[in-house]
Amino acid sequence: MPYDPSDPQKDRITDIGPRYYKDFFPPVVERNYGKWLYHEILEPGVLVHVSETGEELYTVRCGNARLISNEHIREMCDIADKYCDGYLRFTTRNNIEFLVSDKAKLKPLLDDLKGRKFPGGSYRFPAGGTGAGVTNIVHTQGWVHCHTPAIDASGVVKAVMDGIFDDFGSMKLPAQVRVSLACCLNMCGAVHCSDIAILGIHRKPPMIDHEWIDKLCELPLAIAACPTAAIKPAKTAEGLKSLEVNATRCMFCGNCYTMCAAMPLADEAGSGVAILVGGKLSNRISKPKFSKVVIPFIPNEPPRWDTTVKAVKKILDVYAKDARKYERVGDWAQRIGWERFFEKTDIPFSHHLIDDYRFAYTTWRQSTQFKY
Amino acid sequence: MGKHNTPRLDELEKGPWPSFVSDIKQQAEKGKQALKEAPDDLLGILELSYEDKVTHWKHGGIVGVFGYGGGVIGRYCDQPQKFPGVAHFHTVRVNQPASKFYTSEFLRGLCDIWDKYGSGLTNMHGSTGDIIFLGTITDNLEPLFFDLTHDMNQDLGGSGSNLRTPSCCIGRARCEWGCYDTQEACYQITMAYQDELHRPAFPYKFKIKFDGCPNGCVASIARSDISVIGTWKDDIRMDQGAVKAYVGGELKPNAGAHASRDWGKFDIMKEVVDLCPSGCMWWDGSKLSINNKECVRCMHCLNTMPRALRIGTETGASLLFGAKAPILEGAQMSTLGIPFLPMEPPFDDLKEVVEKVWDWWMEEGKNRERLGELIQRESWQTFLKVMELEPDPRMVDEPRSNPYIFWREEEVEGGWTRDIKDYRAKHMR
Numbered sequence: 001m002p003y004d005p006s007d008p009q010k011d012r013i014t015d016i017g018p019r020y021y022k023d024f025f026p027p028v029v030e031r032n033y034g035k036w037l038y039h040e041i042l043e044p045g046v047l048v049h050v051s052e053t054g055e056e057l058y059t060v061r062c063g064n065a066r067l068i069s070n071e072h073i074r075e076m077c078d079i080a081d082k083y084c085d086g087y088l089r090f091t092t093r094n095n096i097e098f099l100v101s102d103k104a105k106l107k108p109l110l111d112d113l114k115g116r117k118f119p120g121g122s123y124r125f126p127a128g129g130t131g132a133g134v135t136n137i138v139h140t141q142g143w144v145h146c147h148t149p150a151i152d153a154s155g156v157v158k159a160v161m162d163g164i165f166d167d168f169g170s171m172k173l174p175a176q177v178r179v180s181l182a183c184c185l186n187m188c189g190a191v192h193c194s195d196i197a198i199l200g201i202h203r204k205p206p207m208i209d210h211e212w213i214d215k216l217c218e219l220p221l222a223i224a225a226c227p228t229a230a231i232k233p234a235k236t237a238e239g240l241k242s243l244e245v246n247a248t249r250c251m252f253c254g255n256c257y258t259m260c261a262a263m264p265l266a267d268e269a270g271s272g273v274a275i276l277v278g279g280k281l282s283n284r285i286s287k288p289k290f291s292k293v294v295i296p297f298i299p300n301e302p303p304r305w306d307t308t309v310k311a312v313k314k315i316l317d318v319y320a321k322d323a324r325k326y327e328r329v330g331d332w333a334q335r336i337g338w339e340r341f342f343e344k345t346d347i348p349f350s351h352h353l354i355d356d357y358r359f360a361y362t363t364w365r366q367s368t369q370f371k372y
Numbered sequence: 373m374g375k376h377n378t379p380r381l382d383e384l385e386k387g388p389w390p391s392f393v394s395d396i397k398q399q400a401e402k403g404k405q406a407l408k409e410a411p412d413d414l415l416g417i418l419e420l421s422y423e424d425k426v427t428h429w430k431h432g433g434i435v436g437v438f439g440y441g442g443g444v445i446g447r448y449c450d451q452p453q454k455f456p457g458v459a460h461f462h463t464v465r466v467n468q469p470a471s472k473f474y475t476s477e478f479l480r481g482l483c484d485i486w487d488k489y490g491s492g493l494t495n496m497h498g499s500t501g502d503i504i505f506l507g508t509i510t511d512n513l514e515p516l517f518f519d520l521t522h523d524m525n526q527d528l529g530g531s532g533s534n535l536r537t538p539s540c541c542i543g544r545a546r547c548e549w550g551c552y553d554t555q556e557a558c559y560q561i562t563m564a565y566q567d568e569l570h571r572p573a574f575p576y577k578f579k580i581k582f583d584g585c586p587n588g589c590v591a592s593i594a595r596s597d598i599s600v601i602g603t604w605k606d607d608i609r610m611d612q613g614a615v616k617a618y619v620g621g622e623l624k625p626n627a628g629a630h631a632s633r634d635w636g637k638f639d640i641m642k643e644v645v646d647l648c649p650s651g652c653m654w655w656d657g658s659k660l661s662i663n664n665k666e667c668v669r670c671m672h673c674l675n676t677m678p679r680a681l682r683i684g685t686e687t688g689a690s691l692l693f694g695a696k697a698p699i700l701e702g703a704q705m706s707t708l709g710i711p712f713l714p715m716e717p718p719f720d721d722l723k724e725v726v727e728k729v730w731d732w733w734m735e736e737g738k739n740r741e742r743l744g745e746l747i748q749r750e751s752w753q754t755f756l757k758v759m760e761l762e763p764d765p766r767m768v769d770e771p772r773s774n775p776y777i778f779w780r781e782e783e784v785e786g787g788w789t790r791d792i793k794d795y796r797a798k799h800m801r
Binding site for chain 2: 002003005008009011012013014015016017018019020021022023024025026029033034036037038039040041042043044049057059063064065066067068069070071072073074076077078080081086087088089090091092094096099118119120121122123124125126130131132133138140141142143144145146147148149152154155157158159161162165168170171172173176185186187188189190191192193221224225227253255257258261264266267268269271281282283284285286288290300302303304325326357358359
């Protein structure tokens with residue numbers, strides 16, 4: 001019986017939460033839960049996990065645009081039915097994992113996936129994203145859906161992944177390199193601790209829609225939203241209640257726009273890409289680190305963001321050649337010293353890259369240890 | 373060619389990475405979505421953004437389903453007359469099953485419902501973890517929710533100033549390093565706090581994520597207000613035979629994670645012993661020894677020799693508090709608050725911690741102040757007091773270097789009230 005709009009409370013079900021995860025476990029997972037002994041990466045994108053019982057589970061990890069259609073999901077389901085008894089999953093970083101319990105189906109699956117392409121030539125399900133390579137780029141909505149972005153997300157991810165695709169399907173880097181993208185400073189995803197982060201930023205203070213701001217917004221909320229106290233109440237010449245932004249105190253974070261629709265700040269020339277490097281969130285060998293801004297601004301260059309792609313590739317190439325095994329990008333930069341990082345990557349060091357926000361002092365160098 | 377001319381987006385059909393443009397076109401061409409024009413008009417408005425280099429989505433707009441304060445994000449485009457198919461383009465967050473295992477049957481069921489009410493476009497998944505139904509109109513929200521709950525036994529996820537949908541790593545479902553049942557913990561916490569999830573009553577968002585080990589595959593330390601990270605108390609289990617096999621080259625180190633490059637012969641000294649951050653391992657040529665008391669469980673040696681080294685058996689989780697993205701006061705990783713908590717269902721210990729945090733944060737937190745920012749504003753000492761935790765050097769990287777200590781009156785002999793007359797009797801003005 002369908003929903004009855006004249007009686008919304010009729011048969012209404014709420015607060016039932018997600019489906020119970022065990023509903024979706026392949027039987028081999030159900031039988032071996034907590035008994036897994038070791039794993040092996042057989043080739044890029046292909047894992048085998050072996051249980052104490054001797055049972056094995058094969059996983060084929062494939063890249064995924066994250067923004068996907070029902071048609072694409074249905075194709076995924078057809079593949080899962082054919083080779084995996086219908087079982088599949090997604091990873092934290094949005095890759096697809098086909099779960100193969102029958103070893104005999106592994107090679108046919110891999111061959112099948114290689115042959116599936118979109119009309120434009122891109123792979124539908126490229127295998128990879130394991131080990132010391134790059135995996136999927138965590139990202140959100142960009143111009144596809146978001147009201148606050150400084151850059152697009154899906155387009156930039158497509159362009160960058162095309163550029164570093166070779167490293168998605170291989171494991172030849174010193175350690176895994178996590179590339180993430182956030183289309184604005186809200187950073188919807190762990191972009192602040194990525195090996196390479198692509199971040200959307202603004203560089204122009206908000207415009208004020210004086211005629212509408214008092215009708216659309218709670219002015220005190222917008223004022224309180226500003227972390228640098230750059231916003232204060234104001235009255236227009238016509239006597240309308242409004243706000244004023246002290247442009248020299250503004251660092252274009254956009255939090256005021258998040259609180260108030262009448263203060264947009266995106267701009268075709270002002271908004272664009274910042275590149276950060278050196279973050280990590282695992283505790284392996286060294287402690288977690290934040291990503292650091294190394295390129296303060298690259299303009300938006302739709303549709304393929306050539307300069308951004310070049311910058312990411314350059315950093316990746318230099319790191320791949322220079323770092324020691326197991327060193328993450330941040331570990332490597334720290335060991336060689338940031339002056340060497342900028343020298344080797346041929347990136348200019350400008351005043352923009354010196355911290356002047358809350359914990360600035362802790363990032364300056366209080367030592368005579370430097371390299372010429 | 374589709375409905376709109378999209379020369380810029382068409383460039384993104386080239387290249388090996390799966391093209392979202394090709395996929396949206398596929399849905400526009402072949403899909404059975406009720407909002408027939410949505411995929412085409414999405415491409416149209418996106419192409420316009422590619423020309424203008426600015427987004428064409430309006431700010432906010434509150435929509436939802438009765439009785440819930442979140443789970444649906446309102447979205448309207450700012451050129452509805454040109455792109456009526458995406459005039460309304462709300463997203464619906466659907467609470468994913470813990471660690472995102474699916475059956476084709478379930479996914480097809482979701483696709484059928486989504487075709488019936490939406491654009492046919494999804495995100496698998498959103499960053500928090502939810503399945504995202506990308507783009508529907510206001511009138512379809514209630515019937516969509518009805519069908520989801522009735523036909524798929526499936527609820528929405530969270531949004532707004534609430535408990536956001538918890539998520540977890542794959543844990544013991546497939547990983548040899550799962551220190552506790554991440555799925556069961558994630559599921560039970562999600563179910564215990566359905567009210568907090570669906571009805572925003574907090575100062576701001578609150579995230580709880582469950583990592584099975586310090587490798588951190590669900591990134592809880594980077595983005596959770598409470599990070600639950602698996603750990604163990606006792607000794608790393610060792611198989612010396614397997615260690616020798618790694619040294620001898622019979623076993624590939626790192627489970628083959630570096631296999632596409634020739635890094636030379638595996639050198640256990642250089643690659644394991646010397647890289648140990650606490651220097652607690654040694655190799656005498658035939659036996660690997662670990663001084664487990666000095667181990668900080670960074671996972672490097674286990675990651676490098678998974679067939680030789682295993683996690684301990686006295687397992688549980690470390691709880692860390694206060695991670696967040698830069699907005700507003702700067703980014704934070706979460707800070708270690710509880711070194712070890714047993715993680716046995718029904719997770720009463722954990723629930724006690726969660727509720728103590730919420731009690732304090734709901735009372736003291738300013739509007740849009742994350743837990744981490746409140747702790748910074750109020751001090752870690754205050755946090756310890758409300759959490760009823762003892763101070764522990766494990767909570768700090770180093771003790772304070774400024775001596776500006778807020779002594780409490782009861783700690784100081786004689787208290788603070790003194791009579792200036794008594795003082796003057798001994799010390800002339």
